[in-house]
């Protein structure tokens with residue numbers, strides 16, 4: 001997958017190109033990430049990318065010209081068939097379904113704004129979709145762009161080794177993840193659940209599914225309302241309800 005990230009702080013993206021699953025995806029060629037800096041497309045001595053807002057008010061606004069020139073370069077780098085996304089609190093909040101849909105795109109251009117935002121005429125004419133990673137205000141779009149890339153790259157076939165699976169990721173099946181444990185069996189007086197020590201894989205699968213359902217019911221019940229439950233999941237939820245203290 002080819003991604004072009006537009007940012008005045010391109011070095012920030014080393015956090016995903018140089019580490020972890022996304023870093024391995026880059027080194028193994030599953031992901032090509034180009035970083036494009038709007039300052040490259042400025043022509044004044046100060047390489048100006050921002051200016052004061054019309055109508056007054058605090059802060060600065062990113063100028064249309066350098067950002068649009070960066071988008072042109074980014075689309076070319078990605079190979080023409082690119083979905084242009086601007087990371088912004090005004091966008092649709094990213095969820096796993098959107099991540100899976102984005103992973104199917106041939107290429108992505110991710111526009112990370114700074115300051116108070118980007119001249120609206122860029123959004124109107126060059127941006128296909130605005131996406132938010134949550135209802136809070138960040139200092140720029142770069143971390144949001146990296147969150148999106150990290151989630152999307154996990155969906156690319158071959159990126160997660162055989163020992164991991166995007167399908168079993170929490171949220172991948174619409175449920176919160178089950179608890180995880182590793183050695184030692186006892187830590188500060190707290191033991192690993194016996195079921196996980198026994199080696200009965202079917203019993204372990206069922207226990208993990210029940211734990212996921214219970215956690216989702218307690219912490220994010222709205223996820224259950226949106227999800228079609230299998231017969232087994234319905235049975236396990238009934239067990240959970242019967243076991244709940246009055």
Ligand SMILES: CN1CCN(C(=O)c2nonc2N)CC1
Pocket residue numbers: 087088089112113114115116117118131132133134135136137138139140141142144
């Ligand atoms: C101009 N800049 C303002 C702050 N910002 C965000 O808060 C944000 N981006 O994506 N999800 C978010 N929440 C990015 C863009």
